[in-house]
Amino acid sequence: MAGNETRPLIVKRKKVIAGGGHHGGAWKVAYADFVTAMMAFFMLMWLLNATTEQQRKGIADYFSPTIPITRISGGGDGAFGGDSPFSETSIAQNGTGATNLRPTEGRQSLGLSGTDHAQAVAEDTAALAALEAALTGDSRLSEDLMAHVQTRLSDEGLVIEIFSRPGQEIFDPDTGQPAIWLPELARVMAELFGTVINDVALGGHVAAEPVVVASETRWRVSTDRAQLFRAMLEAGGLAPRRIQRVTGHADRQATGANPMALRNDRLEVIVLRRDL
Known part of the structure; x- marks a missing residue:
């Protein structure tokens, strides 16, 4: 009995939390990704139903351009109007691209260049x-x-x-x-x-x-x-x-x-x- 009286008294308190806690915030990120994906899916379905084939092709080309932009061919309708800024002369080849010194294969086979055609x-x-x-x-x-x-x-x-x-x-x-x-x-x-x-x-x-x-x-x-x-x-x-x-x-x-x-x-x- 004398030995038991000398042992320290340990009191253990158990904390009870109602609702189970939040268990971290990872699920919120996953849920946000899911909602974003569903919104994108429904927007895609709406676009497929509300646009024509030509409009869909334009949207696809916006995200994946199919117009070639090369050193000898201007591909857009902006400041150069589709002309090449690298032309050897002041008259650049329109449409098919290339200059009078480097015409495209199709026009070269006809003996035509940008300057020749304009002339x-x-x-x-x-x-x-x-x-x-x-x-x-x-x-x-x-x-x-x-x-x-x-x-x-x-x-x-x-x-x-x-x-x-x-x-x-x-x-x-x-x-x-x-x-x-x-x-x-x-x-x-x-x-x-x-x-x-x-x-x-x-x-x-x-x-x-x-x-x-x-x-x-x-x-x-x-x-x-x-x-x-x-x-x-x-x-x-x-x-x-x-x-x-x-x-x-x-x-x-x-x-x-x-x-x-x-x-x-x-x-x-x-x-x-x-x-x-």
């Missing part, structure tokens, strides 16, 4: 401008006749309009016969067209009729007039194979606010730009 386009434009000047300044065409002619250069080529004037129609409205001066104009135009190698397109237009007398004959009349002028050009010496199309537009393309104006009775001759 060919410039030469074609200059030829059309010279043709326009020759037509408007031809001494064989009187001032009264040239008052029926209007020319302009467009993206499609040199557009030559031959139109009616009050009391001086290009075609008789009753008989459909052409004006006496129209064959002479066609002959001069065919001769001048021989100075270039560009193809030609023809279009016929007519003025609209009042609603009470309007009929579907407008299509036939405009087409017949274009065909008649085609025959005049061929009679004047223009090779038939150079005429690429002959169309009738009826009264669908008025030149002004009034579709019944006499100015809408016209022939449209286009010396087409070359496919360079």
